Amino acid sequence: MNFDLSEEQQMLQDSVRRYVDKSYTFEARARLVADAGGFSRETWSTFAEMGWLMAPIPEAYGGLGFGEVETALIAEGLGRGLVLEPYTFCTVFPAAILRGCAGEAQKEALLSALGGGETLVAVAHSEPEARGCVAHVSASATRRSDGAYLLNGRKSLVVAAPMADRIIVVARSAGAVRDEAGISLFVLDPHGPGVRLEPYRLLDGTPAADIVLEDAVVPATALLGEEGKAFAGVQRGVDEAIVSLCAETVGGMEDVIALCAEYLKTRQQFGVPIGSFQALQHRMADMAIELMQARATLHRGLAALADPGLGDTSAVISGCKAQITKSAKFVSAQGIQLHGGYGITEEYRVGHHYRRLVLADAWFGNLDYHLARYAARIQAEGRTMAFA
Template sequence: MQLVPSPEQTVLRQTVHGYLTESFSFPQRCIMLQDAYGLSRERWKGFARLGWLGIEVPEAFGGSDNTHAETAVVLDEFGRFLVPDPLLACAVLPARMLMEAATAEQRARFLPSMTSGERLFAVAHREAAGRGAACFVETHAVVLPGGRFLLSGEKASAVGADLADHIIVSARVGGSGDDVNGICLFMLEPELPGITRRTFRTIDSGSSADLTLQNVEVGPDSLIGADGDAGQALVRTSEHFIVGACAEAVGIMDAIVKQTVDYLKTRRAYGSTLSTYQALQHRLADMLIELEMARSILIRVLDTLSGADEHARRKDVAAARVLIGRAGRFIGSYGVQLHGAIGVVEEHIVGHYLKRLNVLFALCGSATFHMRQYTCAAETLREEHQLTTA
């Protein structure tokens, strides 16, 4: 387990931090959101030139060929600066999905245009009743003669799907519910007949869309990878997404703690700064403890994510979602409370941090679902340990 950042990760963090300090201050962010919500194509291509859109993509496809640890560094800084462009949802997630599920020919066809920023990709796999289950897919695909497919169903909260050039959609050709078998992935163009996008703004000033697919007919070239074999790829991709969201959340929490400390050191009441009040000092100490716990859990899950043990990954990812989510709510809510009335106005950043935390954890699925995931995985690991030591 790597507890200390490598020299390369330190340089990467300094580079990302310097760029975002210059271009993404909070006043600049407010100006950006006056013109458009969510993603800007101009800023997106700037990220591409810096190598961030393909940070885990092999160099052969225009990427930087880094690991998820480097991705976490970038996402941490994106959270700290509340960058409105959805790097996690529209670069990290679709790239990971293609790397896990696509054929070599499909990776060569799609990844270069993604890493260059020429084309924008979104993923629509979440369904309203899923509550976080990666393989909960009720959208169905009927196989037609000639290898064609007819897709019907609904997808919820697809970040960036309102602006995307390509949308990766999951659909079921067999099985039911959250069965890992019988799931396919399709690369769709949003202009296809039968696709309806209902665009909406999220509370963190991002953009998203619900998709309705009504008898959308696609050819065999739209199928990503093998027919009915995308379930495991969805699970692994979902794990990477959750860990990425946790990394962004840790960056946000760190910024909230620092922002709150600075505020209490300058705000005065009854002739003294607020930082001299013991009750507030204790609350800040509690926030710092939660932050360090969240950071430690992130380090642990980043180490587990590269391992081959499926149950250990599932257990640690579920624990990260639950515990970092809990820490985020604690730090975010008390960060706003300790700022008083100014914490809830649009002109102050601390309330925006809390909104982003809420959106991130909502996209990862419910804490109740992940508690069940943790319990099942931990029980399986316990049984395996008993068998090996018997």
């Protein structure tokens, strides 16, 4: 994969950066958290007008048909600006699932509305006991004699659920918990009977909710694709969402380093800027090295998405998430230390990057889960080579 940006890709990257710098200032973000619940429909419509919501949608369904790199460029720019509107969770994630699982009529209806910003789609895939395992689905879907489905169970950490127009629910129609077979997808009205939302704010102000399904009835037309065969599509959606989230994290790391560089130039001690102290220069160099490593790792994740022939795509992406999370923890923690500890306060932008990282680590499985998963892949490859 060629990671030298084309002219079109450079223009896309520049457009996101200009928007974040001019229209999504830190002060505007604080007002959004305080006054608008951490989400603005107006801002989301702006994303649609800029074409960003169309990026992961094929041209056949009204999208731009961009690839993984363009989507990552958008996510990275939004991560750099600490944008609260959930681009990864309500654009990249549902678009990937719909592309992989939905029928043609469903794609035409939902992908077009998603890309145009008319319909906000959240995905309810996680459960309290799943801990990152995509196949762990205990929420049940029982087919009735009239063809409708009865949904029961609890889904957790559903980002943007309180304001979503539709929710894609992952439920089990057959098999045991953690079986890959028997997983189905349903498009749910969040305000329908039998559906209860328990809303809350996450650490960075992002709105989310747990969804409790108590004999929620959905028609047969709510089923996405074939019954019991959604695992591969959901796994692909999770993989794309993880890489997008990693791109957001890399953008956040870049902003932390820029904030620290500016602070070290202006903060004075003993009559000189503290940036002149060699020990602090060494810290900045270490942070820059971690950023470079994280960006190279992001490139590996993008290559894995683009070329499944490189091996177990999901395991490779697990390794990417583990490394980028590790690098980001170092960079954000150093950023707070370089601000003298004040960086953790509400007034300092660098502390908000750390909060975002804590959430990014928890979403789709934490560092320990992905590190163990990637280590298992390396061990399996070692055994294969040993007996070759």
